[in-house]
Amino acid sequence: MSTKGTAERIIDAALQLVSEKGYTAATTKAIAELAGVNEVTIFRHFGNKRGILKAIIEQFSYFPLLQQEINKNVTWDLETDLLNFSVKHFNFLMSIKDFVMIGFKEAMQFPEINEEIANIPLHIKNELIHYFQEMYERGKIREIDFEAAALSFIAVNFGHFMSRARLGTIVSNMPAEELLKTSVSIFSRGLTP
Amino acid sequence: MSTKGTAERIIDAALQLVSEKGYTAATTKAIAELAGVNEVTIFRHFGNKRGILKAIIEQFSYFPLLQQEINKNVTWDLETDLLNFSVKHFNFLMSIKDFVMIGFKEAMQFPEINEEIANIPLHIKNELIHYFQEMYERGKIREIDFEAAALSFIAVNFGHFMSRARLGTIVSNMPAEELLKTSVSIFSRGLTP
DNA sequence: CTAGCATGTAAGTAATTACTTGCATGAAAG
């Protein structure tokens, strides 16, 4: 196995264990075991335990952040655009689910994570506000507080994500896509003049 | 100080520390210190560390769960009812914020918490579905998947709560009430025939 | 006044944890 492979496996194991049990409860011994690596190898690669999380945070800092997804593929049909965006937002969150969970657990010990995570809705909010403004000028949505509308739309998607990621099908076993379709339908009608 | 006072202070301290740092990182020594109590007192009251969390979970199990809040004070005006409910839902979540955070951190170690927490949206979902059905029969909302609509409405409120509880004003410094008002406005128009 | 009960104090223990050091091994690269 190459060097890169080893470090990667350690990071993956840490990502999983820390997201499940939290930083303190995820012992270096357990991480090493799950990675199929000797415990000392961890310290040779990352210096100390915090080093693993530093590496994880760095890895996600360079994540493409769902870039311009909403500016691309815009049809200027409200429902189409919102659905397209909603699905992408949801899938993006699902793809970094472990990282988000770590963010929720270790905000105290690793404040950098919180900033990274807060960046996501912040970025999306701005994109959405932009989109809403343009749509308003085109006369396709009613007069409304664009920021509040954007935040609300983000909140639905995030809420659906959290429900699925954390509670699975306990609350509902509806397919996620159908849920998103309904919330988008409500939103697009709610925003139409 | 009375016995009840001591146990209560220990529970409060544990609630705070565990919600901040997680179960493993919240040491009995630190909990005792914050509670202004000797460490042994913890074990005399709760047997072992898990005992404290068992007590916390029990305490919240008997929590009134926002009961019938939506069935009470119903005006059968969609926007009025939704706003009233949204505010109550939001404030309820804020009032048990620490418990919710513990639920997110310690789902693995304390599966009971997850069930407790999942009960909240589950209960609310049923109430909302009921309300939507009645409103539909009164011809006040359009034909739509009531479950998906209920889940979406819960998701917005929860999303707003999470944003505020976890990220504070990083994403937006709009007052929460204004945010809720906008999302309710969108929803009620989105559901109206 | 006294008996009981909750708590504080002191001291200790077994287990675990993050981390270190020294040495062996095996594969790849020059």
Added chain:
DNA sequence: CTTTCATGCAAGTAATTACTTACATGCTAG
């Protein structure tokens, strides 16, 4: 073939952690 480098293995260490035991103290109810 030999050097280098990543890794495994064995052993150990200092600190911390949950938890125990024994005894002292003070408040309160009868």
